[in-house]
Amino acid sequence: MATLAISETADGGRVLALAGRLDASTIRPLWDEGRRAVAAAQGARVVVDAAKVDYCDGAGVAMLIGLMQQGGPDRVEVANLAPAFAALLGQFDAERLARDLDPAPPRRPAVEETGLVAATIWADLKRLIVFTGETAAALAWAVRRPDRVRWKDVWMICERVGVDALPIVALISFLLGVILAFESAVPMRRFGAELFVADLIGIAMLRELGALMTAILLAGRSGAAFAAELGTMTVNQEVDALTTMGLDPVRFLVTPRIIAALLMTPLLTLFADLVGLLGGAVTMHAFSIPFVTYIREINGIVDFGDFMAGFVKSFVFAVLIAGIGCLRGLQARAGASSVGDSATSAVVSGIVLLVIVDGVFAVVYYLLGI
């Protein structure tokens, strides 16, 4: 416990007699009282008498310094502090502590902020273009020198990107097939046209949804994972270590990931197509359309071109997602939160790019009449 007794001297000053144990758990009320007493002294001398203080740790010293700062060091004096505690107090310079020696820089004016944001976006775009070039060069190198690619890494990443994604891809595409079939079968039935639901599912899954859903899942799983892995490596200076060893980080880290994504995404897309069709078949079965009829209907409407339309897209999506994930990872700056930012930005910009590129594909296919 600690106590504070305040007495007034003849010249209007104050004597603050502290007693007991000064630590973080006891100083709270004393500090407030002391502050009021120093203010009440109105410029007269204040003596903090610490003769009866039997313990004073860092928090207690902070209170003494706080009072000294408040009144100014030549007006507030600490007296009779035991030598051990006085040594703790003596190591600080109250005036120096009163100043913030490392203030945050002042906010920039709005115009400057706007300019900075624009410059950042521009720099990001340039970085994207440079990165695309570097990646293309690294992939070309991989084609010329396949023996130099780190295939062990590639297979390991393939497992994480492809095999481990099978359950979630199966779940989502199956549900997609079921829901799509159900939602369209209910109104179609009014016209007795349930059978044509098969056409809808076949075309939608193969041309569009199989590739797109797989790519979105890839962005959420592997894009984010790549960004976090490479981001952590960047933060820990592992990427710097590669560079100083003369190893190109793009060739070393990005190439295996893009190759793995290129190998796995089309397979996952194929898998998603099939599971989606299966989901549709299950719903159709509930609407008493037999499996054989469903298959025959799809077979009649969907041709190889439709399948290729989706399949080709999946290669482009793979490069896009893996590339953006790696790029965001390599752009990480410092600290745990920047790894989080990289992962977030990998998923967000990955999905935005997906939508844009998918739109471009739709236009191109339309113009080419595919």
Added chain:
Amino acid sequence: MAAALPDDPIIRVRDVTAGYGETAILEHVTFDVRRGEIFVILGGSGSGKSTLLKHMIGLEPTLAGSILIDGDDIVTAEGDLRQAILRRFGVMYQSGALFGSMTLAENVRLPLEEYTDLDDGEIALIARMKLAMVGLDAYTGHLPAEVSGGMQKRAAIARALALDPKIVFLDEPSAGLDPITSAELDALVRRLARGLGVTFVIVSHELPSIFAIADRVIMVDRARRGIVAEGDPRELCDSSPDPWVRRFFHREAEPLPA
């Protein structure tokens, strides 16, 4: 408050087997740390010093034995008791382990904000004082990534001292510091130990600093899986019966086979 007895142990380590999972690194470790002393753990690189420290602060469960911190066993403590034991000490990890998204001042403020009822200005003053103690009051607004490795280490020490704990564990505090800063750190440790009775448990290789501040040392060895020497560093240096211990203090390599 009764005066502390000179050899009243604040930490009792009894027959502890320290290790990870099933793998034992050190076996049958028994020693006491006395209240208010500066206690140094010595040993070769990879000998298990950090491992022992991790067990003493309750991060890793011991494979056998008990560790009493001020009378309570940290190995078996749970809930509120464990929380209370954790409040008795501050730790500086070998890697610093500062929170990367917070400035140095915010790192030091965090425990103060969570565990005291002081107001904002008071906490700010204490945080600045702690950083001033390690010579970093001009870097309060910097992020850990923006200061040097040695500065991160010093900021981590400031954070360990934030709540004025009774016991402070430091894992290689002076590694990476220049001789002057390292001597200043020694002075700080001594001031806190002698002035406030703070107990320090320090893992260190810095022989000059050990001779300057250590009251007692223990030495651990990986090959012999335990403590190989215990006592006053000067005595061990001059007259330990164990040749390996003497070589360690005299910085001599293994004698070459003839």
